[in-house]
Amino acid sequence: MAELSLPFETKYFPIKKYFDVYRRSMEENEEFWAEQARNLDWFRPWDKVLEWDPPWANWFAGGLLNASYNCVDRHTKNWRRSKVAIYWEGEPGDVRVLSYSTLFSEVNRFASVLKKCGIGKGDKVALYLPMIPELPIFMLACARIGAPHTVIFSGFSAQALADRVNDVEAKLLVTADGGFRRGKILPLKPISDEALEKCPSVEKSIVVRRANVQVNMKERRDFWLHDLLEEAEPYVEPEPVESNHPLYVLYTSGTTGKPKGIVHGTGGYLVHNYATYGWVFDLKEESVYWCSADVGWVTGHSSIVYAPLAHGAAIVLYEGAPDYPSIDRWWEIIEKYGVTIFYTSPTAIRMFMGHGEEWPKKHDLSSLELLGSVGEAINPEAWLWYYKHIGNERCPIVDTWWQTETGGIMISPAPGIELVPLKPGSATFPLPGVDADIFDEDGNPVPTGERGLLVIKRPWPGMLVGVYGDPERYKKSYWSRFPGCYFTGDYAVRDSDGYFWLLGRADEILKIAGHRIGTAELEDAAVSHPQVAEAAVVGKPDPIKGETIVMFVRLKEGVTPSPELKKELANHMRSTVGPIAVPEDIDFVTSLPKTRSGKIMRRVLKAVASGLSVGDLTTLEDEASVEEVIKSFQELKKAKEQEK
Numbered sequence: 001m002a003e004l005s006l007p008f009e010t011k012y013f014p015i016k017k018y019f020d021v022y023r024r025s026m027e028e029n030e031e032f033w034a035e036q037a038r039n040l041d042w043f044r045p046w047d048k049v050l051e052w053d054p055p056w057a058n059w060f061a062g063g064l065l066n067a068s069y070n071c072v073d074r075h076t077k078n079w080r081r082s083k084v085a086i087y088w089e090g091e092p093g094d095v096r097v098l099s100y101s102t103l104f105s106e107v108n109r110f111a112s113v114l115k116k117c118g119i120g121k122g123d124k125v126a127l128y129l130p131m132i133p134e135l136p137i138f139m140l141a142c143a144r145i146g147a148p149h150t151v152i153f154s155g156f157s158a159q160a161l162a163d164r165v166n167d168v169e170a171k172l173l174v175t176a177d178g179g180f181r182r183g184k185i186l187p188l189k190p191i192s193d194e195a196l197e198k199c200p201s202v203e204k205s206i207v208v209r210r211a212n213v214q215v216n217m218k219e220r221r222d223f224w225l226h227d228l229l230e231e232a233e234p235y236v237e238p239e240p241v242e243s244n245h246p247l248y249v250l251y252t253s254g255t256t257g258k259p260k261g262i263v264h265g266t267g268g269y270l271v272h273n274y275a276t277y278g279w280v281f282d283l284k285e286e287s288v289y290w291c292s293a294d295v296g297w298v299t300g301h302s303s304i305v306y307a308p309l310a311h312g313a314a315i316v317l318y319e320g321a322p323d324y325p326s327i328d329r330w331w332e333i334i335e336k337y338g339v340t341i342f343y344t345s346p347t348a349i350r351m352f353m354g355h356g357e358e359w360p361k362k363h364d365l366s367s368l369e370l371l372g373s374v375g376e377a378i379n380p381e382a383w384l385w386y387y388k389h390i391g392n393e394r395c396p397i398v399d400t401w402w403q404t405e406t407g408g409i410m411i412s413p414a415p416g417i418e419l420v421p422l423k424p425g426s427a428t429f430p431l432p433g434v435d436a437d438i439f440d441e442d443g444n445p446v447p448t449g450e451r452g453l454l455v456i457k458r459p460w461p462g463m464l465v466g467v468y469g470d471p472e473r474y475k476k477s478y479w480s481r482f483p484g485c486y487f488t489g490d491y492a493v494r495d496s497d498g499y500f501w502l503l504g505r506a507d508e509i510l511k512i513a514g515h516r517i518g519t520a521e522l523e524d525a526a527v528s529h530p531q532v533a534e535a536a537v538v539g540k541p542d543p544i545k546g547e548t549i550v551m552f553v554r555l556k557e558g559v560t561p562s563p564e565l566k567k568e569l570a571n572h573m574r575s576t577v578g579p580i581a582v583p584e585d586i587d588f589v590t591s592l593p594k595t596r597s598g599k600i601m602r603r604v605l606k607a608v609a610s611g612l613s614v615g616d617l618t619t620l621e622d623e624a625s626v627e628e629v630i631k632s633f634q635e636l637k638k639a640k641e642q643e644k
């Protein structure tokens, strides 16, 4: 076989094993993934590793399996049945420890509850819960009976919850009487009540008692979980599902106002996550693994629930805020449970950096062996602080690049194969099986050192199987920019050693504290306020959150701008989308800068929001003249200064 030359191979470091595995994964791609798939338990083996009818993929076609069987049952058949699966800590300090055998019995009982509520294969179940053990248990119980789950982040408002529940046509909503966050109680049940007024598909709602607060229970619709569990069967046969059967739908932001339901299948998704988790986190049987993300995001799905549990790992789950009741809560948790692998976001690291190293210093963090970062690019300064003050200069940092759509990690160091020399701020190389490249606007690979668009040139098992109810959007968003290639929407560059550096989004999607939110979604929420005529949202660089929201608003004729109106608008964003949608700045303007064809000149707005000068407006929107741009810029800047 001819030697395959990799576009990103480095000549400068003695990296051997990784490139050998990677090269093989490209040359014998399907056999390579089939080998990974054999690490899972299948009820029926696949007939074909990949059926690829671009852009539709069916990984492990013909195979039958069950995700809950792979994450739970199989560990109860050996010594792992008494191994800890979940160390859970609530914000008030309450603790629950679940072994794999306890997890097994809970998942079965919850699955029985779901069945008795009339849920069967293919029915969608919405989960709007705090970070309590019931959340992963319900996810696995849904998977057990073949009912796709939709987890809705507990920070979302009633409207955002209703939009997602309606889009996915959920039959059942699971919520709680409340959850703890920064010493307060998240009013999940009242929010659910408000949402359910607008959700005709939901027949029943199960309520978990967590906060012990008084809530309204609607007769014949709402049921306490503890009451239902009294009647539950101890065992429910896991439903063998086809490999592409939807395991879950998870909503994320795109470039239009409507969030998209990313659908993940079962077989491909689990294979990808099982394999990449082992490579990236270099898991050992005795590892104690903590991913601090919220289960409401993809990181929570893949990196808290499915990947580690499929491996039979011991995970830590923490309910509350990172700095509550004091700044060292996380470091206290690491010390208490002897966490060996810790995975978090750059925003969190920058936040802790701001509080100073005296907080982690109060704790013995010597159990740590490996650190991870996810969700946004990590700046070298934060990387080095994390390395020095959390990892004590002993622990490698895996900077993992991936997306809701990719289902699992795609570009990252892989110490489970071979630890490559790390460079702070670079996610290093694509994982085996991931055919990544960087293209220019015309679809040609960019030369070394030049910025371009990150693409994936062949299907991979964790890839989304579609956008819920919208096949056209799936094709258009991901597969039409460069035919045959998956378009990530991210800028990237490769350095002269072949390392990948991720440079942020190339589209109108913001990353606020690592949370993904589309400007169109925020603008739609703003114009739903009766006094707003037009709104434009841009991101402004922020030293901790990476980016914050700046909103330019043109009010309706006759409405006078005022500080009260600003407050009201901020509250409106909170109640329409959730706290993550509250802008850092709201600027009232009399007109928004636009091109002749009516497109908002975001570059101008971004420059104004970021306090840059005209000279920074180097690349202009196509159809706008330089004078137009400069005039708009100066007008906006003047208005902003006057306001101050």
Ligand code: PRX
Residues within 6 Å of the ligand: 252, 297, 298, 299, 373, 374, 375, 376, 377, 378, 399, 400, 401, 402, 403, 404, 405, 427, 488, 489, 490, 502, 503, 504, 505, 511, 514, 515, 516
């Ligand atoms: O821009 C990239 C950024 O997060 C986006 C995906 O967001 P989401 O679907 O919410 O998933 C986040 C968690 C997997 C990407 O398009 N991103 C994610 N990880 C990194 C990153 N940017 C730079 N470096 C990373 N490690």
